[in-house]
Amino acid sequence: MSIALRAPSYIRAISPYVPGKPITELARQMGIAVEKIVKLASNENPRGMSPKARKAVEAALAGAERYPDQFDLIAALAERHGVAAEQVVLGNGSNDVLDMAARVFLAPGRSAVFSQHAFAVYPLATMSAGAECIVAPARHYGHDPAAMLAAIRPDTHLVWIANPNNPTGNFLPQAELRAFIEKIPPHVAVVLDEAYTEYLAPTDRADAVAWIGDIPNLIVTRTFSKIYGLAGLRVGYGVARAEVADLLNRVRQPFNVNNLALAGALAALDDHVFVADSFDLNRRGMEQIVAGLKHLGLDHIPSHGNFVTVAVADGAAVNHKLLQQGVIVRPIGGYGLPNHLRVTIGLEAENLRFLEALDKALRA
Numbered sequence: 401m402s403i404a405l406r407a408p409s410y411i412r413a414i415s416p417y418v419p420g421k422p423i424t425e426l427a428r429q430m431g432i433a434v435e436k437i438v439k440l441a442s443n444e445n446p447r448g449m450s451p452k453a454r455k456a457v458e459a460a461l462a463g464a465e466r467y468p469d470q471f472d473l474i475a476a477l478a479e480r481h482g483v484a485a486e487q488v489v490l491g492n493g494s495n496d497v498l499d500m501a502a503r504v505f506l507a508p509g510r511s512a513v514f515s516q517h518a519f520a521v522y523p524l525a526t527m528s529a530g531a532e533c534i535v536a537p538a539r540h541y542g543h544d545p546a547a548m549l550a551a552i553r554p555d556t557h558l559v560w561i562a563n564p565n566n567p568t569g570n571f572l573p574q575a576e577l578r579a580f581i582e583k584i585p586p587h588v589a590v591v592l593d594e595a596y597t598e599y600l601a602p603t604d605r606a607d608a609v610a611w612i613g614d615i616p617n618l619i620v621t622r623t624f625s626k627i628y629g630l631a632g633l634r635v636g637y638g639v640a641r642a643e644v645a646d647l648l649n650r651v652r653q654p655f656n657v658n659n660l661a662l663a664g665a666l667a668a669l670d671d672h673v674f675v676a677d678s679f680d681l682n683r684r685g686m687e688q689i690v691a692g693l694k695h696l697g698l699d700h701i702p703s704h705g706n707f708v709t710v711a712v713a714d715g716a717a718v719n720h721k722l723l724q725q726g727v728i729v730r731p732i733g734g735y736g737l738p739n740h741l742r743v744t745i746g747l748e749a750e751n752l753r754f755l756e757a758l759d760k761a762l763r764a
């Protein structure tokens with residue numbers, strides 16, 4: 401019998417994560433020059449990283465022979481959120497923190513609840529821990545608090561919430577979200593994934609980290625991959641009660657965030673101008689793309705992130721025609737949305753390339 405068959409059945413049942421197609425891969429496959437390709441597939445910041453972060457990363461190269469020290473970034477994040485350093489857990493991307501939460505609270509015989517069309521990492525993390533996935537039906541493509549509460553079973557130990565959600569861009573307003581989380585039984589851990597929170601309109605933003613004081617089962621995660629533009633460096637974090645953070649740290653690899661990522665994140669955190677400019681660019685790009693989609697007669701799911709999900713007749717077919725024109729977006733059939741494509745808001749010229757390619761793809 402193959403050694404592969406000896407892995408637990410819950411590991412063998414995992415469907416691998418499908419990332420956005422890398423530019424280099426499309427270049428190889430289609431023979432298109434790398435410079436001619438537009439990638440709007442992974443919700444990366446089209447402006448690159450903050451110049452201050454880049455400088456800090458370059459300087460950090462000098463100490464690459466030493467193991468990393470997380471002290472400074474943890475201290476800065478604790479100060480930013482008004483919490484104790486013991487409450488902050490760093491991750492190799494926030495994905496790493498999601499995995500830690502699953503390993504701490506889930507196990508075979510336990511279950512986790514998340515919404516239909518929610519982020520693909522939730523089933524991955526849940527199944528890696530041997531737990532069962534319970535998928536609550538979505539409401540208008542987004543999280544339905546009532547359905548998620550009803551889905552909680554006696555063996556449920558974790559609820560995953562993405563706000564805003566990826567790939568749909570839906571968002572639960574602060575009051576509704578808080579009321580929902582308060583109704584989750586206190587013995588069930590709640591992971592509130594706020595990867596896109598910096599893209600919310602200021603009036604929509606909630607300080608969910610402050611809720612941890614009243615809601616001890618809450619873990620809030622954030623990332624440097626999205627508005628901060630550091631997706632390739634891999635750094636994110638979670639904030640929780642100190643006793644919860646302590647458990648997350650026990651399953652964390654000791655040196656999970658590298659020197660360059662630590663330095664880049666620390667500098668990025670203070671580059672408020674870069675974040676504000678990225679926010680403005682996204683708002684304008686969202687208007688540009690939404691207007692373009694309307695002009696093409698296409699429906700979209702109103703989005704609160706740096707991406708928008710558009711209804712086309714056949715996602716895979718349209719995607720193929722976009723790829724042929726050197727435009728990479730994200731097909732989301734794996735999220736139960738085979739008739740939609742998700743496009744990341746890019747630079748003005750990239751958005752235009754996408755809209756023109758989409759127009760051609762629909763008419764071809």
Ligand SMILES: *Cc1c(COP(=O)(O)O)cnc(C)c1O
Nearest residue numbers: 493494495519566595623625636
């Ligand atoms: C992009 C994303 C993340 C962040 O992933 P990183 O590991 O921090 O790069 C987390 N949650 C959601 C919903 C995302 O879309």
